[in-house]
């Protein structure tokens with residue numbers, strides 16, 4: 357292992373320890389490869405920006421309400437709501453596509469009804485299928501075979 361000074365494509369200069377043998381030129385090759393891309397910080401920033409963009413797109417697509425609450429509360433609740441919707445959508449890859457066709461839109465409708473940031477924050481990490489199912493109206497539940505208020 358040895359330290360290398362790498363000037364990344366983003367312009368940042370970073371000291372990096374690289375593995376590999378000098379004889380085979382592995383470290384030099386790795387250093388060159390790294391230099392072709394942005395540094396870790398810039399990559400992270402790009403990822404974060406992409407995540408925020410994806411979230412905003414999902415909010416638009418789902419026609420979700422602007423959340424109410426304190427600024428930091430809303431920020432975290434938006435992420436949780438986004439994760440919840442992603443979890444619900446992953447249902448579509450479940451065992452029963454026909455059932456998913458009925459269930460997924462109903463659960464996403466429930467997502468769109470909750471606009472208090474606190475509601476989302478209080479339910480962080482829950483099983484969203486179960487949580488959102490409890491949010492369905494009696495009429496909505498009737499549309500899903502085997503789903504009733506009690507079960």
Ligand SMILES: [Zn+2]
Nearest residue numbers: 366368395398
């Ligand atoms: Zn950079």
